[in-house]
Amino acid sequence: MIRRRLLIAATVIASVVLAACSDMTAPKNDCPVTNGSSTCEH
Numbered sequence: 001m002i003r004r005r006l007l008i009a010a011t012v013i014a015s016v017v018l019a020a021c022s023d024m025t026a027p028k029n030d031c032p033v034t035n036g037s038s039t040c041e042h
Helices: 002-025
Strands: none
Touching: none
């Protein structure tokens, strides 16, 4: 029973860490939203 809870806890922690890492490596939108438009002006 205790091992099962540890396994579940480890799985939850691993999924949270993976989700956080994928958010950090996601492409960032550097274009600011101006006047309600999300298009980039260069």
